[in-house]
Amino acid sequence: MKALLIQSLNSIWLVIIFIGVPAVSSLRLGSLQISSRPVWHMLVLSGIAIALALNTGACWRGVHSKKEKRICLRWISGYALLGVTFFAYSEKWIGFKWLKSLLLHAQGFL
Incomplete structure (x- = not known):
């Protein structure tokens, strides 16, 4: 039961971070964007840091079975990788122009 709760809460948190936060923090008037990207x-x-902290706390103190610890560790590693990737993208260390061109190229075949 705890495993299902861990999976559900983390999935809901991902939706809040990547769908809810951009929807709430972006303000547009016509074609003019008022809110700032930073x-x-x-x-x-x-949000990613909060998820990392909560999962680490749950893994360290709240969860006792090996199955649940494994699930928490999987979420911790996923959030850590996501945080590093998002930070590198926001600092413009990495870009995804190659992905955009690949998807546009694939769309041409459809």
Whole structure:
């Protein structure tokens, strides 16, 4: 039962971080965007940090079975990788232009 709770809460938190935060933090008037991109980046990175802290605390103190610890560790590693990737993207260390061109190329075949 705890394993299902861990999976559900982490899945809901991912949806909140990547769908809810951008929807709430972006303000547009016509084609003019009023909210700033750094605020959005800070909110997403804060959400990832909160998820990392909660999963680490649950793994360290709240969960006792090996199965649940494994699930928590999997979520911790996923959030850590996601946080590093998002930070590198927000600092413009990495880009995804290759992915955009690949998807546009694949769309041409459809």
